[in-house]
Amino acid sequence: MKAQPYQEVSEISHLPAPDSTxxxxxxxxxxxxxxKVPQYVAAGHRxxxxxxxxxxxxxxxxxxxxxxxxxxxxxxxxxxxxxxxLYSGEDLYEGYDPENEDSFATCFDSRVFTDYKEKGxxxxxxxxxxxxTLHDRAMSDAMNAFLSRFDPKQVVxxxxxxxxxxxxxxxKRVALISKSLTEKGKLMASGGGPGAMEATHFGxxxxxxxxxxxxxxxxxxxxxxTFSDEGWLRSAFEVRKKFPQSKYCSLGIPTWFYGHxxxxxxxxxxxxxxxxxxxxxxxxxxxxxxxxYSPGSAGTIQEIFQDAAQNHYATFGDxxxxxxxxxxxxxxxxPIYTLMxxxxxxxxxxxLMLSVTDDMQEAIDTIxxxxxxxxxxxxxxxxxxxx
Numbered sequence: 001m002k003a004q005p006y007q008e009v010s011e012i013s014h015l016p017a018p019d020s021t022x023x024x025x026x027x028x029x030x031x032x033x034x035x036k037v038p039q040y041v042a043a044g045h046r047x048x049x050x051x052x053x054x055x056x057x058x059x060x061x062x063x064x065x066x067x068x069x070x071x072x073x074x075x076x077x078x079x080x081x082x083x084x085x086l087y088s089g090e091d092l093y094e095g096y097d098p099e100n101e102d103s104f105a106t107c108f109d110s111r112v113f114t115d116y117k118e119k120g121x122x123x124x125x126x127x128x129x130x131x132x133t134l135h136d137r138a139m140s141d142a143m144n145a146f147l148s149r150f151d152p153k154q155v156v157x158x159x160x161x162x163x164x165x166x167x168x169x170x171x172k173r174v175a176l177i178s179k180s181l182t183e184k185g186k187l188m189a190s191g192g193g194p195g196a197m198e199a200t201h202f203g204x205x206x207x208x209x210x211x212x213x214x215x216x217x218x219x220x221x222x223x224x225x226t227f228s229d230e231g232w233l234r235s236a237f238e239v240r241k242k243f244p245q246s247k248y249c250s251l252g253i254p255t256w257f258y259g260h261x262x263x264x265x266x267x268x269x270x271x272x273x274x275x276x277x278x279x280x281x282x283x284x285x286x287x288x289x290x291x292x293y294s295p296g297s298a299g300t301i302q303e304i305f306q307d308a309a310q311n312h313y314a315t316f317g318d319x320x321x322x323x324x325x326x327x328x329x330x331x332x333x334x335p336i337y338t339l340m341x342x343x344x345x346x347x348x349x350x351x352l353m354l355s356v357t358d359d360m361q362e363a364i365d366t367i368x369x370x371x372x373x374x375x376x377x378x379x380x381x382x383x384x385x386x387x
Contacts, residue, residue, distance in 0.1 A: 160196025
C-alpha cells in the first residue's frame with residue numbers, strides 16, 4: 001500500500017483540528033511558534049506521527065506530542081533551515097539598496113555566502129552540514145510543490161556560460177528565445193546566475209512586452225556588461241522597477257557553492273542550494289521539455305554529457321531535445337555536437353534528440369514541437385503560493 005504524503009503546515013491559520021479519534025496525525029509543522037496560539041495548545045490536542053520542523057513548543061504542549069513524532073529544533077543558522085517556500089529576488093537581496101552599492105555586502109544572500117566561506121565548502125561540522133542538507137531538502141520540497149502546477153514537459157532549460165556579457169549578441173539571442181518560449185507557455189529554467197543564465201530570466205521577465213521595451217531594458221543593463229562590473233545588480237533592479245512583471249514566471253536554480261556569482265533577480269522563483277551536485281542534477285532532471293545549450297566552458301560541457309546520459313538511459317522518462325545554439329562553436333571550436341552525432345550513429349548513445357542551429361526561430365520551433373500537450377498551465381507569477 002502506497003504511503004500517503006504528510007500534510008504540510010507553515011502558517012498558524014492552517015493549524016488542523018483533531019480527527020475522529022481525537023488525534024492530529026500525519027502532519028509536518030514548519031517553523032510554527034505554538035506560543036502564539038495558547039487556546040490551540042490549551043485545547044489539549046494530541047499529536048501522532050507528526051514532524052515539527054523548527055517549531056517553538058511551549059512546555060505545556062510537550063506531553064501532547066506522542067513518541068511517534070519527530071522534533072527538529074531551530075538550528076541557529078544564518079538561513080532558515082526549514083524554509084517552506086522558494087526564494088524570490090526580494091528574499092535573496094533583502095537588505096540591499098540599489099542606491100547604495102555597499103549594502104550588497106550585508107544583504108541576506110551575501111551574509112549566507114560569507115558564513116558559507118568561513119565554515120568552508122567542504123565543512124565537516126555536523127551541525128553545519130546537517131543545516132545545509134536540511135535546507136536543500138526544503139528547497140527541493142518547495143520546488144516540487146511549485147512545479148506540480150505545470151506539465152512536466154512544459155519546463156525548458158537554457159544552459160550556457162556565466163561569462164556571457166550583456167552586450168554580447170549571444171546574450172540577446174538567448175533572452176529573445178526565452179521571451180518567446182515563455183509567451184508560448186513554457187516555464188524557463190536555468191542555473192540562476194549571470195551570463196546566459198541571467199539572459200534566460202531577463203527574457204522571461206520581459207515576456208509580454210514589445211521589442212522596443214525589450215531593447216530599452218537591454219540598454220539599461222548594458223551599463224554593467226558583466227557581474228563583476230559596478231552597477232550589475234543595480235541596473236537589474238532598475239529594469240525590474242521600470243518594467244514590472246506580474247503575468248509570467250521563471251525558475252532559477254543557483255548555488256552558494258558559486259556564491260561569488262550573484263543570483264539573477266529576474267528569476268521570479270529561486271531554489272538556491274548549498275550543494276552544487278544536487279543543484280546540477282535537479283536542473284537537468286526537471287527540464288523534461290528540452291534543453292537549449294548556448295556556448296559555455298567546462299560547466300556547460302559537463303551538463304551536456306550528463307544530460308546525454310539521462311536521455312540515453314531514459315532516467316526521468318522519455319528523452320527530450322538537446323538543442324545546440326551555435327553551429328561554429330559546437331561543431332568546430334568545441335565540437336561536442338559532432339561527437340554526439342557520431343556516437344549516436346554508432347550506437348554508443350541511444351534516443352538522443354540532437355539539433356544544432358544559429359537560427360533563433362529554429363531553436364524555438366524545435367522545442368515547441370516536443371511535445372504538444374493538449375493544454376498548458378499559464379506560467380504565471382501570480383501563483384507564488386508555494387508557502
